[in-house]
Amino acid sequence: MFNNSIGVQVPDILLPREGVSMEKWAVVACDQFTSQPEYWEEAERIVGDAPSTLRLMLPEMYLEKPGEAERIAAINATMDRYMAEGTLESKGQGFVFVRRTVDGKTRSGLIVALDLEQYDYSRGSETLIRASEGTIVERIPPRLRIRKDAALELPHILVLIDDPERTVIEPLAEAANAETKLYDFDLMLGGGHIEGYMVNDAGRIEGALRALEALADPARFAAQYGEGKAPMLFAMGDGNHSFATAKANWEALKQTLTPAEQENHPARFALVELENIHDEGIIFEPIHRVLFNLDSEKALRWLLERLAADNGACKMNRFATKEECEASLKVAATCGGHLLPFVSEQGYGYLKVNAPVAQLEVGTLQNALDAMLKAFPEATIDYIHGADVVYELGAKPGNLGFLLPPMAKSAFFPTVVFDGALPRKTFSMGEANEKRYYLECRKIK
Numbered sequence: 001m002f003n004n005s006i007g008v009q010v011p012d013i014l015l016p017r018e019g020v021s022m023e024k025w026a027v028v029a030c031d032q033f034t035s036q037p038e039y040w041e042e043a044e045r046i047v048g049d050a051p052s053t054l055r056l057m058l059p060e061m062y063l064e065k066p067g068e069a070e071r072i073a074a075i076n077a078t079m080d081r082y083m084a085e086g087t088l089e090s091k092g093q094g095f096v097f098v099r100r101t102v103d104g105k106t107r108s109g110l111i112v113a114l115d116l117e118q119y120d121y122s123r124g125s126e127t128l129i130r131a132s133e134g135t136i137v138e139r140i141p142p143r144l145r146i147r148k149d150a151a152l153e154l155p156h157i158l159v160l161i162d163d164p165e166r167t168v169i170e171p172l173a174e175a176a177n178a179e180t181k182l183y184d185f186d187l188m189l190g191g192g193h194i195e196g197y198m199v200n201d202a203g204r205i206e207g208a209l210r211a212l213e214a215l216a217d218p219a220r221f222a223a224q225y226g227e228g229k230a231p232m233l234f235a236m237g238d239g240n241h242s243f244a245t246a247k248a249n250w251e252a253l254k255q256t257l258t259p260a261e262q263e264n265h266p267a268r269f270a271l272v273e274l275e276n277i278h279d280e281g282i283i284f285e286p287i288h289r290v291l292f293n294l295d296s297e298k299a300l301r302w303l304l305e306r307l308a309a310d311n312g313a314c315k316m317n318r319f320a321t322k323e324e325c326e327a328s329l330k331v332a333a334t335c336g337g338h339l340l341p342f343v344s345e346q347g348y349g350y351l352k353v354n355a356p357v358a359q360l361e362v363g364t365l366q367n368a369l370d371a372m373l374k375a376f377p378e379a380t381i382d383y384i385h386g387a388d389v390v391y392e393l394g395a396k397p398g399n400l401g402f403l404l405p406p407m408a409k410s411a412f413f414p415t416v417v418f419d420g421a422l423p424r425k426t427f428s429m430g431e432a433n434e435k436r437y438y439l440e441c442r443k444i445k
Helices: 037-047 068-084 137-147 170-175 202-215 218-225 240-254 259-263 296-311 322-335 361-375 387-394 409-419
Strands: 012-016 088-093 095-102 105-115 158-161 181-186 193-199 234-238 269-276 284-286 288-292 314-319 338-344 347-353 380-384 400-402 427-429
Touching: 012 181, 068 137, 095 170, 105 170, 137 240, 170 193, 170 202, 193 202, 218 409, 234 240, 234 409, 234 427, 240 269, 288 361, 288 387, 296 314, 296 338, 296 347, 296 361, 296 400, 314 322, 322 338, 322 347, 338 361, 338 387, 361 380, 380 387, 387 400
Parallel strands: 158 269
Antiparallel strands: 012 088, 095 105, 095 193, 105 269, 158 234, 181 193, 284 427, 288 380, 288 400, 314 347, 338 347, 338 400
16 A cells, blocks of 8 residues: 555554643754753753653763663653553544644644665665764664664654645644644744644555655656756755664674565655745754864864864954954955854854855854864864854863854755765754744554
8 A cells, every 4th residue: 555666655544542732742853952951851841751752762971971871761651651641542543644733833744654664874875864964873872772672662763855836744734733733832942833734544644655756756856956856856954863863773783684674664665844945934044163172272273273274264354242253254254265153262253264164154164163173082063053152161161162054955955966965964944942842653563
C-alpha cells in the first residue's frame, strides 16, 4: 500500500490518550538551550509528574555527563510504561499536517517517515536524502547509546523540500478541519501555538506522494540544476546528527536481519517533519558561537594570526560599546570581505578578513575555531541561537562570543546540490524557541 519511488513510508502515529495535558507533553528539541540549564529546570517544574516527552529524551546538556547511563535506562523504561499503560495510543496509519505559529510567523509541515536506505551522510553523496552540513562521526556514538535500545522515536528532525509551486504540503491544508484535528494548544516556554491534523485519506496521501515523485523527476531536476546531477529531493533542515544516528542504528541492526526482515523493519525508517523551503514562515537564522574557559585576549590574538595565515590578511577593530561596533560594521560591510563580530569581557569588536578563501563567513570562522580548539585544549564551544544570548554569555570572564549573519534561503538547495554539505552549524530554522517540539511518536522495535 502507498508504494512510491522516493523512500517515503506512511507511518503509524502514536499520540497521548485523551486527558493527557498536551502543554506538558510537548517539549522542545534536546539540542537546544545547552548552555542555559535554567531552561530545562523550568521545563522540569512545569512538567512535574505528568506524562511528558521530557521523560522520553535526554537534553544534550546531560550528554556524556555523570549519570548518563541511568538517564537512558529511565527513558527506555518510561517508553515501555507509556505503551503498556495506554498513555500512548495509535492514531492509525497516516501523515500529520502541522501548523505552527511562533513569534508572528506561521509555517506548515507534514509528518512522514523516510527510508534510511535512501540516505548517505558521506561527503559527496548523491542519494535522494542528503545531509546539509558536514556530519561529525564522533557525535554519533553518544546519541546512538540513546537510540539503540529505545522502543520509540520522537522526531525533532525538519527536512526541507524545494517545492516552489507548493504541490506537496500546502494542498493538505484543505483536510485540516475539526474532524481530522489531533491537537491544538500552546507550547510551553515561548514555543508558540501548534495544531496537528490527521491525513489518512488514501487519495490525499497518494496525491502528496505523486507530487513528491514529480519533484524528484530526473528531467525536472536537470532542467533546474543542469545535466549530470543526481536528483536530491530531501535535504536536512534541522537534526542532521539525529538523522545520521538513526542511519547508524539501522546499519548496525540490519546486519542481524534477513533480507526479508530488512524490507519493512520499523527501524529502517525515521519519523521527520517535511517543510517547504518556500514557506514564508520559514526563516533562516544564523547560529552563533560562544567559547568558554579561555583567555579571550590571547584567543583573539591567536585567531587574528590564524585568519591572516589562512586567508592572506586579517585586521582587528575594537570598540568600547556595542553601538560603536555596529556603526563601524555598517560602513565596513560596503567594502567586501568577511566581518566576524565578537564580544568579550573587554568589550566589542570584529575581525575583518579581506580575501576569504571560504564562500561564507561561517566557513571562514569555523575553520579557524576548529584549529584554535586544538591549540587551546581546555576551551569548549557551544552553538547559540539568538544574539542576545551571545552578548550575555560572551561578556562573562573566560568567554568569547562570535556573531554570524543569516544565510539566504535561496542559496540553500543550490549550495547543497553543487558544493555538498555546508559548513557545520551554518544556519538554523528559527531561534531556539522556534525549534520542533517532541509530539508524535512511532514504534521502532
